[in-house]
Amino acid sequence: MYRCVNCGAGMRFDIASQQLHCDYCDASMAVADHPDERVASEEDMFDVTVFCCPQCGGELMSTENAATDFCSYCGASVILEGRIGKEKSPDLVIPFLKTKEECQEIYKKKIHSAIFLPKEFKDPDHIDKIRGIYLPYWVYDVKQQGDVSLTGTRETSKYTEYLKMDCHIDNDYDGVTRDASSAFDDRISDFIAPFNTKSMRPFTPAYLAGFFADISDVSGDVYNESVKNETNKRTEKQIDSQYPGASINYPPDESAAFGTEITSMKSAMFPVWFLSWRRDDRVAYAVINGETGKICTDLPVDKKKYYLGSVLLAIPIFLLLSFLPTIRATTLVTVSSILSVGTMLIYAVNSRTVYRREEHLDDLGYQAKLAEEREGEAGSAPVPVEHAEAKKKVKSDAVKEIVPSVIVTIIALLVRFLIKPVSDIPYYACAIAVLLCSCYVFTVLIKKYNVFATRPLPEFHNRKGGENYE
């Protein structure tokens, strides 16, 4: 803890002034001027209190030792267990630039248009739980150097021209970032990106005063290929701009062709404001970039609000349809079948997205940690493992949830276009059956959307927690 030189109370890093500030005696001083700072900046390790959530096992560290009463990872309202420890200092830090109040406003603005959101999201007490957390990141410097020979084609009005292009590349990309916490979904870090790495400064624990920090648990090597690929894609764009009109064939191994190498990899702490909301065994996050204010939120739907809203919206649509010419029974079957096929397509797309999200298939950091636990090897880019059981469950869910609708729609279309009964009753019966099935599919869709818009309770690796916690 950084103590005030005047009164001895704990100081915190004040975002507005970018200085250490004492709330007790109102004293302020530059980070570099604090007497403890000179000692801290020379050490590789720094003193922290590590708070552990007894429910999910998530750990947050802080330079403060005051008790904290909720977990940002699982949203549980519990007193986190604290222990004194030492942590390795990261190399770099970007201090908070956006204040809590500014981020609360950004959050309120974002959720303003979400009309079906559970009411707790707009509760001031809930919004007040937004917490400043430094997230661990890896910062890569990448160098590309070499001569590259490329081929391509260019279309003119009369000819297809085959081209040969030689160019020399000498590129430096300094400050490519990847999050170093397995608890932090890579997709969230993509959405709140970028952090301006040009404004990074050497780390000192003083920046943590008054905030929390997540612990780095993903090796930097995990992202090597991903970082190289990102820079290769950017170089491709630069080369494309040099040869307007040409369609260039890039070699499969671009890293070798461009001479792409990671020249340095540094650890850093980046600021985010973090808010979590929990219902049963699901949690939703709102994460705001503490430097730029870019927000990423999970916005689940309150099913009651959704159904009520749909019934209310149905009234003007019903009135509108009443003014239109009578929809004949045959037309009704066709229209309802089209709508049914539409809902089924949405279902199929959603099922796939939810499956990938639940299995963390696009989260390299999580997969790396999982592979490390499974194989005991750290530091390589993992191949996402698809669990047969999870796949089987997706299929069995689909059979239960959508196959009745498919069958009813097929029957309706057969009645409409093949059997063509004289009486209207079979048409209406089919149309009503199809529409009722579509209603059911929509209820399933909303359920699925809520799975998509929330996350399972975190179960931190090597720790007891989540649903298995006893």
Place this chain on the structure above:
Amino acid sequence: MNRFFGKSQSKGMGKVVILCLLCLCLFPIGVWGEELYGYTYDPYYENPDTGYTATVFDYEDLLTDEEEEKLAEDMEGITAYGNAAFVSAYPEGYSSREFAENNYSQYFKESGTLFLIDMYNRKIWLYNGGEIEKTITPSYSDSITDNVYSYASDGDYYTCASEAFRQETILLEGGKIAQPMKWISAGLLALILAFLINYLIVRGTSKNKKSKEDVLINAIAVAAAITAGGAIVTSRRRKTRSSSSSSSRGGGGGGGGFSGGGHSF
């Protein structure tokens, strides 16, 4: 305005238009109602106030004499607003719509309604014109034929026609007719559309957006130096003319006449 009660024939609009034109050409030959069946125009009832008539042309003998008289009485209410006619026919080679339209124009010059039972196409058809059409809209015609077609299916042609004229009279007098399936269908459709719209709203408002490429690149320090040599053309291949490009050139040269030829396929 039509209601199938047997084997149906679906025809495209273009086909209908062409047939209508053909019919117009054939009209002088005389194939409609009176000429087809050799009957004369003899109204059952003439409204003394308006001069509009109620007439029954039961060419197919679907009704008994008593039923014809009763039906004419059922149609009297309509004569306050326009002419009314019941026609049963077997217009081989013609659609119900053509037959109804041409009979209407043959008998009525003003406001009127014609209810046709077409035994050839197995359809019932309600055709309205003038003042009556302003109240009995195509949508209402659909509803009325929806409500009465089952009587025709059962062979009860009198009830079919009588009920159709009764519902028309109700509407003309400012009343309402039952359209239960219309409301049930509209209700369910409205609910599904509301579900869909709200779902799209949910997906639209919950979307998180990634920063654009230029914002991402601005956040890192880039020192890019690409020395690009000139692009050397190693070989070149003359493009072969595709059939689409040929015809496009032909079209340009030929102007409007060409496009007309294209439509004939």
